[in-house]
Amino acid sequence: MNDPMVHTAPKTAGVFAGRLFIYGLLILMVFYFLLPFIVMVLTSLKTMADIRTGNLISWPREFTLDAWKTAWGSACIAVECNGIKVYFWNSVKIVVPAVTISTLIGAANGYVFSKWKFWGSEVLFSLLLLGCFIPFQAILLPMAQTLGKLGLSQSLAGLILVHIIYGLAFTTLFFRNYYVTIPDELVKAARIDGAGFFRIFWKILLPVSTPIFVVCVIWQMTQIWNDFLFGVVFSAGGNQPITVALNNLVNTSTGTKAYNVDMAAAIIAATPTLLVYIVAGKYFVRGLTAGSVKG
Amino acid sequence: MTSITHTTSVPKRSLFDHIENLLPKIVLAPTLVAGLVFVYGFILWTAVLSFTKSRLLPKYEFVGLYQYLKLFTNDRWWVASKNLLIFGSLFVVICILLGLLLAILLDQRIRIEGAIRTIYLYPMALSFIVTGTAWKWILNPSLGFERLIRQLGFENFSFDWLVNSDMSIYTVVIAGVWQSSGFVMALFLAGLRGIDDTIIKAAQVDGASLPRIYWRIIIPSLRPVFFSAVIILSHIAIKSFDLVMVLTRGGPGYSSDLPATFMYAFAFTRSRLAFGAASAMVMFGAVMAVIIPYLYSELRVKRNE
Numbered sequence: 075m076n077d078p079m080v081h082t083a084p085k086t087a088g089v090f091a092g093r094l095f096i097y098g099l100l101i102l103m104v105f106y107f108l109l110p111f112i113v114m115v116l117t118s119l120k121t122m123a124d125i126r127t128g129n130l131i132s133w134p135r136e137f138t139l140d141a142w143k144t145a146w147g148s149a150c151i152a153v154e155c156n157g158i159k160v161y162f163w164n165s166v167k168i169v170v171p172a173v174t175i176s177t178l179i180g181a182a183n184g185y186v187f188s189k190w191k192f193w194g195s196e197v198l199f200s201l202l203l204l205g206c207f208i209p210f211q212a213i214l215l216p217m218a219q220t221l222g223k224l225g226l227s228q229s230l231a232g233l234i235l236v237h238i239i240y241g242l243a244f245t246t247l248f249f250r251n252y253y254v255t256i257p258d259e260l261v262k263a264a265r266i267d268g269a270g271f272f273r274i275f276w277k278i279l280l281p282v283s284t285p286i287f288v289v290c291v292i293w294q295m296t297q298i299w300n301d302f303l304f305g306v307v308f309s310a311g312g313n314q315p316i317t318v319a320l321n322n323l324v325n326t327s328t329g330t331k332a333y334n335v336d337m338a339a340a341i342i343a344a345t346p347t348l349l350v351y352i353v354a355g356k357y358f359v360r361g362l363t364a365g366s367v368k369g
Numbered sequence: 370m371t372s373i374t375h376t377t378s379v380p381k382r383s384l385f386d387h388i389e390n391l392l393p394k395i396v397l398a399p400t401l402v403a404g405l406v407f408v409y410g411f412i413l414w415t416a417v418l419s420f421t422k423s424r425l426l427p428k429y430e431f432v433g434l435y436q437y438l439k440l441f442t443n444d445r446w447w448v449a450s451k452n453l454l455i456f457g458s459l460f461v462v463i464c465i466l467l468g469l470l471l472a473i474l475l476d477q478r479i480r481i482e483g484a485i486r487t488i489y490l491y492p493m494a495l496s497f498i499v500t501g502t503a504w505k506w507i508l509n510p511s512l513g514f515e516r517l518i519r520q521l522g523f524e525n526f527s528f529d530w531l532v533n534s535d536m537s538i539y540t541v542v543i544a545g546v547w548q549s550s551g552f553v554m555a556l557f558l559a560g561l562r563g564i565d566d567t568i569i570k571a572a573q574v575d576g577a578s579l580p581r582i583y584w585r586i587i588i589p590s591l592r593p594v595f596f597s598a599v600i601i602l603s604h605i606a607i608k609s610f611d612l613v614m615v616l617t618r619g620g621p622g623y624s625s626d627l628p629a630t631f632m633y634a635f636a637f638t639r640s641r642l643a644f645g646a647a648s649a650m651v652m653f654g655a656v657m658a659v660i661i662p663y664l665y666s667e668l669r670v671k672r673n674e
Contacts, residue, residue, distance in 0.1 A: 300496035351494035
């Protein structure tokens with residue numbers, strides 16, 4: 075990296091132009107990625123009259139938060155005109171228990187799959203891994219039937235259950251791959267000292283697990299908050315998560331389209347995951363790559 | 370396989386020890402049962418449904434491959450499959466090219482690399498529904514991009530892909546690429562950082578130009594990353610549902626349908642359960658055809674290590 079040998083090339087005009095080109099291209103791409111978000115924010119702060127006369131990136135003639143207020147509290151979604159706040163809280167009520175439970179179970183599973191291997195456990199792990207990849211279309215119909223039989227169809231509890239079940243493969247994968255890197259000798263030594271299954275987990279693995287808990291919680295939170303398929307299939311009416319409500323708002327065909335309200339609602343829907351990304355981006359990226367490359 | 374289980378020296382086996390030995394399996398049991406029932410069992414159940422003639426409710430009267438024959442003679446299914454081919458190949462190729470380009474550019478000792486990387490990757494934190502909402506507005510045929518270009522002086526500029534049945538599937542590509550190329554960049558950047566410097570330095574000392582070093586040495590050594598990226602992106606493409614639902618709802622007509630939206634339409638809004646199940650099984654087969662070789666190679670590599 076810091077080998078001076080490589081960098082003894084003279085700083086000619088050609089090198090300078092090359093650097094300029096690279097930076098230019100990088101900045102151009104920054105705009106490409108940021109522009110949709112800038113457009114969303116600008117549009118959400120305009121009045122509809124302003125939107126009809128201006129363009130995507132024109133500066134608002136007057137800034138107004140009306141669209142935000144409408145989106146949050148009074149926009150019409152299906153037959154209800156209470157904005158997206160109800161659905162926002164639905165998503166919170168789904169995410170908190172589903173993330174907590176799936177993460178805890180995943181931690182315990184990962185502990186067994188890495189430190190208490192038994193005959194056939196590797197095969198079981200591989201079979202469980204396949205659960206990360208199945209197209210959920212292949213389980214939707216039986217799940218709808220089952221939730222109906224359990225009296226959970228179109229309820230928040232049903233949706234939480236579904237998210238826990240289909241999150242387990244990923245959470246187990248995260249913890250298993252993390253615990254594999256912790257030396258077995260530590261566990262062996264503790265066993266010789268007479269520590270049992272739970273004590274070893276509690277005293278040896280849990281204290282060093284913070285990073286993987288953060289990765290796993292962020293991954294699960296993002297997945298579940300952003301889920302649309304389960305939400306649209308297994309919930310209805312006032313029990314829908316925010317993604318479904320946003321889709322209904324954007325694709326409603328009644329009345330005049332209020333693009334500013336659509337944009338404000340979309341930003342509200344994006345805020346929690348975006349905040350997590352900004353605060354803990356490092357862990358978010360680690361989850362992305364751990365969940366895919368190490369698959 | 371570790372041998373932890375054999376290192377204990379318990380003099381006599383009590384009931385307590387027995388339970389202690391079973392604990393790992395007890396802890397794992399709920400997940401394994403859930404996996405067996407809700408993943409494998411349900412896939413089997415869907416397969417069974419696809420051999421019946423269930424419509425609104427499951428009815429277990431078997432009709433063999435009837436639904437599959439119906440599916441493969443259904444025009445809408447072929448549109449959905451063709452769209453998946455168009456969307457999938459463009460999505461995979463563009464994401465990889467863009468991701469690789471961005472990773473290489475970012476790997477040139479860029480001063481504000483961290484900030485730029487954060488911006489390239491933030492769309493991955495968004496829901497496809499949010500991304501779709503944003504692009505639906507940008508691509509709006511009268512007030513969006515078209516208006517912007519017209520106001521810049523190109524009065525006759527027209528951009529109506531969102532409502533043009535020949536072009537609607539390409540709007541899904543535009544939004545999908547925007548969402549996922551940053552992620553591919555992250556994969557390639559991790560790959561680039563993992564390359565052993567010494568070969569590159571040797572080539573530099575020999576006077577090889579930077580583009581030549583990339584073309585001849587660096588890019589070929591990223592082959593495993595290409596492989597992973599293709600698999601992950603194809604997998605995302607086959608499962609794509611949200612983006613189409615919010616952007617075009619599969620329309621105009623069913624011109625931008627994908628298998629996932631096709632399955633949803635027939636199984637849940639048109640009440641043709643068995644037919645929907647058949648399409649789900651075909652999707653399942655497609656995903657497995659992509660994933661199983663991948664998992665196999667991943668696991669084999671690990672075993673060889």
